[in-house]
Amino acid sequence: MQKRFVFSLALVTALTLLMVACSKKTEETAEQPAESTTAAQPTPIDQSTVGEIAGKVAFEGAKPKTHRIMMDQDPVCVKKHSGAVFAEDDEVNSNSTLPNVFVYVKAGAEKYVFTPPADPVTLDQDGCMYKPHVLGIMVGQTLNIVSSDATTHNIHPMPKDNREWNMSQPPGAAPIQQKFAREEVMIPVKCNQHPWMRAYIGVLKSPFYAVTGSDGTYSIKGLPPGNYTIGAWTSMGGGEGQTQEQKVTVGAKETKTVDFSFKG
Numbered sequence: 067m068q069k070r071f072v073f074s075l076a077l078v079t080a081l082t083l084l085m086v087a088c089s090k091k092t093e094e095t096a097e098q099p100a101e102s103t104t105a106a107q108p109t110p111i112d113q114s115t116v117g118e119i120a121g122k123v124a125f126e127g128a129k130p131k132t133h134r135i136m137m138d139q140d141p142v143c144v145k146k147h148s149g150a151v152f153a154e155d156d157e158v159n160s161n162s163t164l165p166n167v168f169v170y171v172k173a174g175a176e177k178y179v180f181t182p183p184a185d186p187v188t189l190d191q192d193g194c195m196y197k198p199h200v201l202g203i204m205v206g207q208t209l210n211i212v213s214s215d216a217t218t219h220n221i222h223p224m225p226k227d228n229r230e231w232n233m234s235q236p237p238g239a240a241p242i243q244q245k246f247a248r249e250e251v252m253i254p255v256k257c258n259q260h261p262w263m264r265a266y267i268g269v270l271k272s273p274f275y276a277v278t279g280s281d282g283t284y285s286i287k288g289l290p291p292g293n294y295t296i297g298a299w300t301s302m303g304g305g306e307g308q309t310q311e312q313k314v315t316v317g318a319k320e321t322k323t324v325d326f327s328f329k330g
């Protein structure tokens with residue numbers, strides 16, 4: 067009898083220890099260590115060997131319907147536009163390519179340390195639309211949010227891995243300056259005043275990213291020779307958008323073409 071009791075006790079103790087160990091492990095993986103704030107020295111890169119990747123992001127299939135934005139709730143917004151305004155999220159260029167695709171080095175650049183540029187990246191609010199619609203920024207680089215509108219905006223990035231905040235910016239207020247501490251592709255940004263306003267921010271530790279424009283092309287320069295995974299993100303399709311990736315090897319001074327193609 068006593069033996070069985072001791073055995074049960076040992077079993078319960080073992081199970082408890084196992085549970086504690088498991089929960090501790092979950093906590094450790096869930097908890098995110100803060101990025102080091104001490105300025106690390108950038109890795110020297112031999113500029114005489116760097117290469118480039120460039121390409122085009124095509125769109126295949128039937129063009130999605132364009133969504134007209136009704137700004138009636140704020141006459142200041144309406145006044146800024148002479149004609150109809152359409153959402154940029156499902157936009158397709160006239161040459162059947164996609165604008166606003168964030169193309170970036172998803173893997174392969176981790177071994178390098180980069181310092182963010184001292185120049186900020188500016189996000190403007192103009193006609194109650196974000197300009198640009200999609201932007202890239204480095205970890206620790208300043209995001210400079212300005213307003214060209216005579217109305218109050220409330221900027222609200224909705225990250226998963228960075229700190230969430232929202233700040234009101236009345237007409238004539240000083241620019242809002244913020245930084246992102248962690249890599250994140252992408253952070254959606256909304257305005258708490260104007261529900262149609264959307265922007266997306268890609269935050270990377272490396273400077274290896276680009277956003278496609280009205281011709282659907284991009285180029286990423288200054289890549290040290292090596293093997294890379296290139297990611298391409300578009301907001302098309304709603305929700306978290308769509309992502310594709312491709313592997314590429316860049317030799318010394320080489321320019322490699324990496325094209326993508328998305329469906330609606």
Ligand SMILES: [Cu+2]
Pocket residue numbers: 194218219220257258259260263
């Ligand atoms: Cu707004």
